[in-house]
Amino acid sequence: MQTTYGILHHENQSFGVSFPDFPGCVTGGATEEEALRKADEVLTFHVAGMVEDGEALPISRTLEDLRLDPDVQEALVDGTIFVARYDVPRKAVRINISMDEGLVEAVDRAAGRINQSRSAFLADAARRRLEELVFDKTG
Template sequence: MPLAYALIHEEDGVFGISFPDFPGCVSTGRTEEEVLRKGAEALAFHVAGMIEDGDPLPIARNLSELRADNSFSDDSAGAILALVPFDPPGRAVRLNISMDETLLEAVDRAASAAGQSRSAFLAEAVRRRLKDAA
């Protein structure tokens, strides 16, 4: 799983997280744990959006490369440096599955209510289940 360096700053009891290699990807939290969790979610969403928009993903720099960047030196002053894992989405693969029709109707209703396609709804459900199983 790829890792991205993150900078965590604290000001007046609020933590902020940013990613030097993913400009514009930021989040906040009330604790270090919350900001890391929310930062990981923001990074996953940011990367998925880049892929959906057809934007190339940046090549993640190592710590030596980041330290050689003057803007990183300025931005990292007083920050905690963290590594945040992210799972870039892969290429969509079409599959054929069998499912009880009543369950499928319930899936379609829930997906519609969530404003999602059936595929997006099922993929999200699988991701949650896999996360819970880990």
């Protein structure tokens, strides 16, 4: 998992997030917690798009470098800097798994409704479950 800096902004009863080293990648939420939770997800999605399009990923700047950037200075007037995490996509690996036939059909219907492949749907579900387990404070 890679890291970069994000800026959390309070905007009109909601919160926005931007990433100085990833221009155009933004998200937000009704609460700080929601905006920060979505930040990692949106950044990972943005990076995956860059990789798929053959774009070079930026080198994340240091805090000192960011503090010297006039645009970041302006954003920090009403914002707070935080560390955001993202995954860089790796090579897909084919696996063979067994699942209940009804469950496979339900997965296929759900994936189709959101225009995803079965593999993408199951990968997203696995990522979300892993995040739940990693961030679960009770276990």
